[in-house]
Structure formats: structure tokens, C-alpha cells
Amino acid sequence: MKHPGTGPIGRGRQMTTIYDVASRAGVSPATVSRVFNGTKVSPEKVEAVRRAAAELDFTPNRAARTLRRRSAEVIALVIPDIENPYFTEMARGVEDVASEAGYSVVLCNSDSQLEKEQTYLQIAVAENMAGVIIATASPTTELDGILATGRPVVAVDRATRYDLDGVVMANREAAIAATSSLVEAGYRRIAYIGGPEDIDTAADRAAGWREALAGTQDDIETLQRFSTYRVEGARAAMEELLALPEPPDAVVAGNNLIGVGAIQVLTERGLTPPAFGVAVVGSLPFTTLSPTAVTMVRLPARHMGTTAARLLLERIAGDAQPARTVVLRGELHRASASR
Amino acid sequence: MKHPGTGPIGRGRQMTTIYDVASRAGVSPATVSRVFNGTKVSPEKVEAVRRAAAELDFTPNRAARTLRRRSAEVIALVIPDIENPYFTEMARGVEDVASEAGYSVVLCNSDSQLEKEQTYLQIAVAENMAGVIIATASPTTELDGILATGRPVVAVDRATRYDLDGVVMANREAAIAATSSLVEAGYRRIAYIGGPEDIDTAADRAAGWREALAGTQDDIETLQRFSTYRVEGARAAMEELLALPEPPDAVVAGNNLIGVGAIQVLTERGLTPPAFGVAVVGSLPFTTLSPTAVTMVRLPARHMGTTAARLLLERIAGDAQPARTVVLRGELHRASASR
DNA sequence: ATGAAAGCGCTAACAG
């Protein structure tokens, strides 16, 4: 008696299986499986199975399916900071297209720690997840392990040292637009606070700032600061800049949180924009300033998420073309008031 | 030949199994399993198994384990708005204690939609997840299904109509503290913008505001607005309030995002606090104001997450005591300047 | 302490 009728008994109701449904519908388990997987089955049987399943309140067991198919309809999304709205917005994008396609997404917060990142990658393998979308904690992130399993991996926001599909922002261009906007508004000493030098997005944005200012400021290095991509670090950097013998009259913030930190400090000193120029590479989603007080180069985070998810789904479906990189451009929103 | 050595061959390396490890270590599969599950095994065999596993780069297959044990070491965290920092902060708390205990957490964004919420709950069952932590989209959220499976469920932030473990904020008290602080600072017409009336946190906070003002303002209803728990709704409500024949001189914001929306509108009109009083039930994590310009009653979101996770883990471990509710208090941070 | 063996619930050949 290999598959006795289980039926609802005992605490925590026994799981009802495909066998229960099959016997109730008067068909074989295989047919039930087929109905739930969209393979051809005669209309009457489909109907019978559907009814039986409904009556028994049957939910297919994903673990069993995953074990058998050796692949779960789940994708891992690994990000360095779940508390950064940029990444949560991206997560929404991923989630939208993934769930549309019947995939769940597991959001993994690496907290910018290589070790946590590895742990999540391991879990992705252990759980037989179908693929991974990752914004790496560092360019040195190790992906050999997961790649060796044959799972598709898509890089978002940050490049990796692997030949992978990727979606990135046009970081240099965004920084140039932000900086130029400040120049045009009449600011003369434009500082820059960016993220950690070893993150490529940060390096590219810094380069953009430098390029936009080429030839106009001689002591450019003194006006450049590398912070973390977080509010606190930016505050410290901004304080430093203001304490300079010849302080700047404007600042370009390397990302949204840096923008927040910089503006906080400025506001505390009564230097509210446009008294002091501020341009942010990114959005200020929860700014309490008037939305038009600061220049922003909005980065299409959500779109980045949807694009990455689509690339990944294509790979999961078996697409084997060479790796693609999609570059997304930011959108300049000039502050309404200038100096 | 039931379990042939699989070994690394073909594209996307075959998964190495417990059998591969067993034969390489010269023990039985059961022993390998025991080693990975902490059951008693002689030191030499433990060593042999560990080495073999390392050499083969073995990762236990979670789907198989889940199927066999009928429970995955995964917990679902269902929240109504993944873009609200309050919930992401809470998620961090959950994640921290869960991963400490060897559990992964799957973050599910219901987007305040009952239907999405149900879908995620179904997935939790289908995936045999060990338990669920949920901030319901509505008090009418249906939990009978998941409860019938015997899985533990913990409610966070919002109460449910079920007899469950829960962690909530002291909402009424928080609103009273926020409002009183404004009264003490000398404001006279204190308005309130809260979340949807049918969410209990919103109702409780509104009640607190009303209570703190009892007897001091007669036309209290005209100063009360129900918005969504989001920035846009709050902006509209704030505009309305300012357009009143007898407009308020201060406002209590029912949550963080409402605070953001209200302050944005005020700032656009030159009514920066403290010219106009603002008190927020919640934090303004990314405020671009000086952090001391507005009164906040900080809600310990992260702590709520850690507490909920611990309650859930206890239930997963088999604890069967009656349902508990933990109430967390906010912390008042008075604005430094008054009217 | 260890091994043999029986499945967990589902899918995918393979027949028919």
C-alpha cells in the first residue's frame, strides 16, 4: 500500500496529495500532474480533476516538484542594502516581472558583506533556485561557485569580473549631467561626495564629475570625498568640505543617501539650496524639501529591475546567446531656482 | 543500481549527493546525513565525511530535505509596502534573528492587496515554509487557510481577527505623546493626517490625537484627515488643511510617509517647521531637514522584527502556550525649537 | 554507533 489516502486528520491537517485528488477524480496521479502543468488532457478529466482538487483544497507540494525537476520557480535577488530605497524600488521591478511569469523572488540583503553574500548564493544552490540577480557587494565577489552549477546569473547596478548579462546605469553621464547643471546655474566651486572608491558605480560617477569640471577648477582633488553609500558617512564628508579654508559653494552627491546626508548638514547650517547648490545622482524619494529645490538625475531603478528579470527569465528558458549588457540612462531634473 | 555515482559531468555539473560523499568517505549515506544534522557519529567518520564533502564541494539539497521533513527552514515575511523604510527596517530585524537560527526569510510584498497577500500565503504552504510573519493588508485578511495547515503565524504591526501571537506598537500613546509635545510647544490648532481608517494602527493613532486634544479644540473633526499611508495622499490632505478658512498651525502625521508629504507641502509654502508645528508618529529616516526640526515619536521597527521572529521561532520549536501580544513603545524626540 | 531500506509528493519516460 504505497499511497494510502491521507485525508484531513490530526493536528495540522495532513497534506493532501496528487494521489488523493487522483482517486477522488477517478484518474491516475499522472493525469492530475498534467492538469496542473498544462499538458494535454481531455476536457472532462480536466474538469473532474479541478473539482476534486478544489474540494480537497489541494495545493501542489513545491518541494516535491523542485526535487523532481531539479529546479524551483524561485529567483534570488541579492542586494547590498535593503534599507536603500534605490534597491527596494529595483526589487519591485524584479518582483513584478518575475511574479508575472510565475516565479517567486527571494530578497537577500547582503549588507555589503561578502560573507553574507556567499551564504545567500549557497542557499540559492541548495534550494535549486532557477537563477540569481545580484548587485554585488564588491567587484571581488566570487561567483565561480554558482556559475559552475550552470544557473544563470544577471548582474545589476554593478559590474562584475565575469562575463554575464548585466544592467547598469550610465553613471559617468549621470554625474556629468548633475555637475554641468550646477555649473550652468552659476556655482563655481563644486565639490563631490561619492561612494567607496572600489565600487565601480562610485568610481564612474566621480570620473563624470571630474570630467564635467575639467579645466575650470584647479584644486579639484581637495573637493572630492569618498564616503560610504550611506547617510552618516556623507554627513561627515559634508562637514569636512564646509570646514575647508576655501569651501565649495555646491556639491554633487554620488547617490541618494549621500544626497540626504549632505543636505541635512547644509540645512542645519542654514545653507538650504539654492543658497548652496546641490545635485544628486539618484532620487530623493522622501525628501522633505520642495521637490524642485535640488537638481536630481533620476535613475530608473525599477526599470533596471524589470530589465534584469527579463534577461534572467530568458536565460532560464534556455537562451544561450552571448552575454548582454543593458545601459540605462538617468533623467535630469533641474532645480527650479539657481544661485 | 539505484544510486549510481553521479559525479561532475556534463554542462551545469550534476548535483553531488549524499551518496557520492558516502562512498568517497567509506560510510553509509545515513551517516553522512547524521553528520550534517548533528546526530552522534564517531569522530573519525565525522572527519572523513567532512573531508569528502569538502573535496566534492557538496551542498545538501534543501528540496529533498524539505520534502522528507515536510518543513523548510524558511519563514515568510509578508508586508504591505516594501518601499516604506519602516517595514524594511523591521525586515532587517526579522532577518537578523532568523538567519542566526539558520532560517532564511522570504520577503513578500503584498502591496496592500488582499489578493497578492493570499498568493504569498499559498506559496508559503506550497513551499512548506516553517512559519509566517505578517503585517496584514487589512483587518479582513483571511488566515484560516494557512492556520489550518498548523503553521505558526505571528502578526506584526497590525492586529488580526485571529488569536495569534503579535507584536504591535503602542499607537495611541505614541500619538498622544506627539500631539502633547505640540501643545506644550505652544501650537493651538493641531490637525491630524492619518492612514486609512480601517487600518487599526491608523485608528488608534487618530484616537490618541483626539484624546490629547480633548476639550482644547472644539471643531476637532474639521482638522482630521484620512489619507493613504503614502506620500501623495498626505500631500493632498495637507493642501486641504491649509486651504481651510481657519487653517491649523500644526499637524500630527500618522506615519513616516505622511510626515514626508506634509512637510513637503509646508516647505513649498515657506512654512518650514517650527513656523508650522510638525510631529510625526514614526521616524523620518531620510529627512533633508535638520533632524531636530520636527518632533518624532520613533517607533522601534527593528525591534518589532526581532521580537516577532523570536516568537515565531519558539512556536516552530513546538511552544504551545496561549497567544501572546507584545506591545512596543515609541520614543519621543522633541523638536529643539518651539513656535 | 552504523547500515539497510522505505518512502516524502511529484514528474517524466515509456507503454498502451
Next chain:
DNA sequence: CTGTTAGCGCTTTCAT
């Protein structure tokens, strides 16, 4: 189109 059957990789009695 449908049923039979053999496992997916792991845990867990039950013996030894």
C-alpha cells in the same frame, strides 16, 4: 490521451 513506474536526494525507523 492516459496509466504505470521509477526515481529526484534526503531523513528516519529498525535492526544490528
